[in-house]
Amino acid sequence: MVTRExxxxxxxxxxxxxxxxxxxxxxxxMRRVAGALGVEAMSLYHHVPGKEGLLDGxxxxxxxxxxxxxxxxxxxxxxxxxAELRHRCLSARTVMLRHPWAPGLLSTRATIPSGLWQYxxxxxxxxxxxxxxxxxxxxxxxxxxxxxxxxxxxVFSPAAAGGAADTDTAEQDFxxxxxxxxxxxxxxxxxxxxxxxxxxxxxxxxxxxEFTLDLLLDGLERARRGSGPGV
Amino acid sequence: MVTRExxxxxxxxxxxxxxxxxxxxxxxxMRRVAGALGVEAMSLYHHVPGKEGLLDGxxxxxxxxxxxxxxxxxxxxxxxxxAELRHRCLSARTVMLRHPWAPGLLSTRATIPSGLWQYxxxxxxxxxxxxxxxxxxxxxxxxxxxxxxxxxxxVFSPAAAGGAADTDTAEQDFxxxxxxxxxxxxxxxxxxxxxxxxxxxxxxxxxxxEFTLDLLLDGLERARRGSGPGV
DNA sequence: ACCTGAACACCGTTCAAGT
DNA sequence: ACCTGAACACCGTTCAAGT
Numbered sequence: 001m002v003t004r005e006x007x008x009x010x011x012x013x014x015x016x017x018x019x020x021x022x023x024x025x026x027x028x029x030m031r032r033v034a035g036a037l038g039v040e041a042m043s044l045y046h047h048v049p050g051k052e053g054l055l056d057g058x059x060x061x062x063x064x065x066x067x068x069x070x071x072x073x074x075x076x077x078x079x080x081x082x083a084e085l086r087h088r089c090l091s092a093r094t095v096m097l098r099h100p101w102a103p104g105l106l107s108t109r110a111t112i113p114s115g116l117w118q119y120x121x122x123x124x125x126x127x128x129x130x131x132x133x134x135x136x137x138x139x140x141x142x143x144x145x146x147x148x149x150x151x152x153x154x155v156f157s158p159a160a161a162g163g164a165a166d167t168d169t170a171e172q173d174f175x176x177x178x179x180x181x182x183x184x185x186x187x188x189x190x191x192x193x194x195x196x197x198x199x200x201x202x203x204x205x206x207x208x209x210e211f212t213l214d215l216l217l218d219g220l221e222r223a224r225r226g227s228g229p230g231v
Numbered sequence: 232m233v234t235r236e237x238x239x240x241x242x243x244x245x246x247x248x249x250x251x252x253x254x255x256x257x258x259x260x261m262r263r264v265a266g267a268l269g270v271e272a273m274s275l276y277h278h279v280p281g282k283e284g285l286l287d288g289x290x291x292x293x294x295x296x297x298x299x300x301x302x303x304x305x306x307x308x309x310x311x312x313x314a315e316l317r318h319r320c321l322s323a324r325t326v327m328l329r330h331p332w333a334p335g336l337l338s339t340r341a342t343i344p345s346g347l348w349q350y351x352x353x354x355x356x357x358x359x360x361x362x363x364x365x366x367x368x369x370x371x372x373x374x375x376x377x378x379x380x381x382x383x384x385x386v387f388s389p390a391a392a393g394g395a396a397d398t399d400t401a402e403q404d405f406x407x408x409x410x411x412x413x414x415x416x417x418x419x420x421x422x423x424x425x426x427x428x429x430x431x432x433x434x435x436x437x438x439x440x441e442f443t444l445d446l447l448l449d450g451l452e453r454a455r456r457g458s459g460p461g462v
Numbered sequence: 463a464c465c466t467g468a469a470c471a472c473c474g475t476t477c478a479a480g481t
Numbered sequence: 482a483c484c485t486g487a488a489c490a491c492c493g494t495t496c497a498a499g500t
Contacts, residue, residue: 007483007484029473030473039484040485040486042486043484046482051474089444090441132455139451139454140451140454143450147444209320213317215447216375216443217316219374219446219449219450220375223370223446260493261493262491270466271466272494273466273467273495277464277465282493282494465498466497466500467498467499469495470495470496471493474489476487476489477487477488478486479484481483481484481485
C-alpha cells in the first residue's frame, strides 16, 4: 500500500487550479477534483466549504498570484504613478493569460476575495501618491476597473451571480476596514462627505460609467487628430 | 382539459429570459424552463438544440434587445460620432441593468451571437464616418470593448468558456462577411495589409490592451491636472 | 410533427458509519 | 480527526414509444 500525502486546503486548491487550466472551469466538479487527488468527493468537505467555497478559494488564489507577479517583476516601487499602474495591469494580464478561466470566475463570485481589498487599496494609494485627489481617484478606480486585474470588466456585480447585493457590508465594519485598507476608507469618507445628504449617491455607478466612457471617447478623438498615445 | 398554447422557440426563449431575470442564470435548467411552460424537459429539444443552444439563443435575444433600445431612443442618427457611440453605450447599459445576468452570459458564450457582427459593424461604421482611419478605429473597437454592450469587459474569450479558440473562422467565410459586415471586412483587410508579412500580428491583443490602458491613464492624468471630462 | 416516460451518466451535498 | 459508502435531490441528454 502507498503512503498517501495528507489532504489539505492548499493541495485541494492547487489541484483545482490545474484542472481548470487543463480542462476549463466547467470541468471543475467536486467529484473530478477529488478523483485527481485519489480521494472521494466527500473528503474535500473537510478542507473546503463546498463547491462555492472551493471557487472562492480559487479566486483568492488568483489574486495572490497577481500580487506575486506584480512584486516579482520589479523590486522597487516605480516613481511615476502611471508607470506603476501600467506595470500592475500588465503583470495582472500575464496571470490572466495563464488562467483564461480566471476573469470569468472573478466576475461571478458573489463575495469579493478578501485579498482584493488590499490590492485595490494599493492601487488607490498609487493614485493618491501620484497627486490624484479622492474624487478623481475614485473615478480612476472605476475607469481602470478590472484592468488592474488584467482584463476589462466591472469586476464584481453580485446581482449577475444570482445573489442579492449586500449594501450593508460597507458601513458595517467600517472601522475594521480603516486599519487594513486605509486609503479606501479615506476615499469613501471623503466621497460620502462630498455627496452631502445624498449618502446613497456617493458611488453613482451611472456617472462612473459615463466618466470612463468619455475618457475613452475623448482619447479616441485625440488619436483621430493624431495626438493620442502611440498609434 | 385546457387547450395549451403551442410551444415555440420564441416562447421557450421568452420564458427562459424571464426565469433568468427573476431567479438568476444559475436557476436556468432545462427542467425548470420546461416546468414554467407546463411541459416536460424533453419537449424543449424540439425547439432549441440543448442547454447550450438555449443559452446561445438567450444571448442573441439580448443583443436584439440592445439594438431595439438603441433604435427606440432616437429616430435619427446622431451627427457627431462621439454622441452616437455615447448614446449606444448608454442604451446598451439600460438593457444590461434590466438583465444583470446578461454580461456574464455574453462573456462566456463559446460562439459569438450572430446579431453581434452586424452590431459591431455599425459601431465601426460610426467611427469611420467620424473620420477615424481603420487603424485607429480598430483600436477604438478594442478600447470601447464591451462598453458598446453596456458593460466593461473584453466580450468574447472562448478560451475562458473552456472551448478552444477557432482561429480559422475569420478567414473561412471572408467573402460572405463582406456582404453582411462591410466595414469590419474592410478594416480587417486594411489591418492585415498594414501588418505586412506578419499576418498573425494584425490583431495583437497585447498592443490593444496597452493602447486602452494608456488611453485611460492619459485621461486620468488630464483629470488630475483639472482638464479632463467633467469631474 | 410534436410530446413523453423511463433510463443513463452525471452533479452537489447530507448523514451515519467507519478508522 | 479525517475519510468513506450509500443515499437524496437534482442535472442534461438519449431513445423508444406514444399521439
